[in-house]
Amino acid sequence: MRVYDVIDAKKNRRALTEEEIGFFVRCVADGAATDSQIAAFCMAVLLNGMTDEECYLLTDAMAKSGRCAPRPAASGIFADKHSTGGVSDSTTLILVPVLAALGIKCAKYSGRGLAHTGGTLDKLESFAGVRVDLSPEEFEKQVERVGAAVSGQTASTVPADKRMYAVRDVTATVDSVPLIASSVMSKKLASFADLILLDVKYGDGAFMHSPAQAEKLARLMVSIGERAGRKMLAAVTCMDAPLGDHIGCNAEVNEVLEILRGEKKNDLSRLSVFHAAKILQAAEGIGEEEAASRAANAIDSGAAIRKFGEIIAAQGGNAGDVYKTLPMSDTVHTLRAKEDGYVRISALALGRACAALGGGRAKEGDAIDHGAGILLKVRQGARVKKGAVLAEAYCSKSGEEGFALAESAFAFSPKKIKDRPLVYAFIGGKE
Numbered sequence: 001m002r003v004y005d006v007i008d009a010k011k012n013r014r015a016l017t018e019e020e021i022g023f024f025v026r027c028v029a030d031g032a033a034t035d036s037q038i039a040a041f042c043m044a045v046l047l048n049g050m051t052d053e054e055c056y057l058l059t060d061a062m063a064k065s066g067r068c069a070p071r072p073a074a075s076g077i078f079a080d081k082h083s084t085g086g087v088s089d090s091t092t093l094i095l096v097p098v099l100a101a102l103g104i105k106c107a108k109y110s111g112r113g114l115a116h117t118g119g120t121l122d123k124l125e126s127f128a129g130v131r132v133d134l135s136p137e138e139f140e141k142q143v144e145r146v147g148a149a150v151s152g153q154t155a156s157t158v159p160a161d162k163r164m165y166a167v168r169d170v171t172a173t174v175d176s177v178p179l180i181a182s183s184v185m186s187k188k189l190a191s192f193a194d195l196i197l198l199d200v201k202y203g204d205g206a207f208m209h210s211p212a213q214a215e216k217l218a219r220l221m222v223s224i225g226e227r228a229g230r231k232m233l234a235a236v237t238c239m240d241a242p243l244g245d246h247i248g249c250n251a252e253v254n255e256v257l258e259i260l261r262g263e264k265k266n267d268l269s270r271l272s273v274f275h276a277a278k279i280l281q282a283a284e285g286i287g288e289e290e291a292a293s294r295a296a297n298a299i300d301s302g303a304a305i306r307k308f309g310e311i312i313a314a315q316g317g318n319a320g321d322v323y324k325t326l327p328m329s330d331t332v333h334t335l336r337a338k339e340d341g342y343v344r345i346s347a348l349a350l351g352r353a354c355a356a357l358g359g360g361r362a363k364e365g366d367a368i369d370h371g372a373g374i375l376l377k378v379r380q381g382a383r384v385k386k387g388a389v390l391a392e393a394y395c396s397k398s399g400e401e402g403f404a405l406a407e408s409a410f411a412f413s414p415k416k417i418k419d420r421p422l423v424y425a426f427i428g429g430k431e
């Protein structure tokens with residue numbers, strides 16, 4: 001068999017066999033397939049699709065292309081949560097300490113920022129001294145001892161996804177349902193979580209633009225996880241406007257800390273508590289109301305912020321930093337309304353603006369300015385007068401491009417704006 005034949009079959013819309021998929025993934029992982037062959041394969045899948053069976057086989061082969069972490073012997077449920085990528089979406093940093101404070105162990109493998117979307121690992125590195133490269137042994141021990149760990153997967157985990165993702169990122173082949181499903185789920189199957197909640201984003205700032213497309217992706221990932229014996233939940237949630245009010249590493253961490261200290265409530269806090277309650281409900285078999293009240297109480301009682309301090313300390317930082325405010329970069333530009341009207345805010349444009357200000361990456365490996373970012377002063381749908389302050393944009397280098405992109409994120413409508421639902425659909429548990 002040749003890699004060429006597998007690409008040719010997919011180009012001609014033939015469903016690939018287990019043998020063909022296994023062969024292709026092995027060639028990706030061991031370097032026998034070239035970047036151009038991987039690109040051609042991904043484009044053929046993007047254009048011609050895959051059956052659910054092919055997608056499961058691709059996921060399984062990718063998961064097994066590297067080290068799969070064995071499930072620790074400890075009793076109880078290990079939970080994980082994954083978002084398909086959004087703007088001002090720091091739900092993980094809220095949900096993990098909330099769940100750990102409630103006794104649900106969180107084994108959370110996260111990633112770095114991609115394109116216009118923020119990355120949990122970059123945000124955690126806003127805390128001085130924090131490590132996000134825990135070895136599998138350190139990761140497991142920390143989950144056991146503290147109740148939660150958040151780390152990147154090691155180079156030996158799902159190497160086939162690492163190569164394929166890097167190629168997709170530069171060949172316009174990210175936004176394919178089977179490729180996203182296999183990429184996300186291969187990393188989940190290589191880890192040992194028993195219960196996985198997926199937050200599949202739809203909208204302007206997400207890889208999936210329509211809610212129906214996002215729901216299709218969510219259902220496919222749930223079926224892959226269930227076939228592999230995991231308990232699966234998935235929420236399809238809106239990413240038209242930024243979820244929280246802050247964009248950028250230090251900015252988002254500051255908002256997370258305010259929420260965990262009980263000082264702020266907004267869509268970001270509500271969605272995080274919603275996800276935590278859904279996981280708690282599925283893990284403990286309790287009712288919806290009891291789960292929601294216990295999740296909210298973990299914040300109100302101060303248990304969640306204390307647990308976050310423990311997680312930060314366990315990963316090399318200072319527990320006391322969760323009671324501080326991280327600094328923003330020195331140069332600040334105030335954005336003002338150009339006309340009267342109801343404000344519409346583009347998550348995509350603000351994500352790109354943050355990256356241009358230095359708060360995101362143009363390519364893998366680029367350094368991030370943790371203090372760069374945007375603080376929104378209005379929410380989508382607010383009525384404003386010309387000249388009203390909309391946001392502050394921070395950077396430590398020349399910010400003209402980022403400021404202009406941030407300006408372009410705001411539009412003004414004479415009519416009230418009808419927001420699309422924050423939670424469009426929920427799959428799994430009690431639907």
Ligand code: URA
Binds near residue numbers: 180
């Ligand atoms: N996140 C991933 O891990 N993979 C994708 O393909 C898209 C989002």
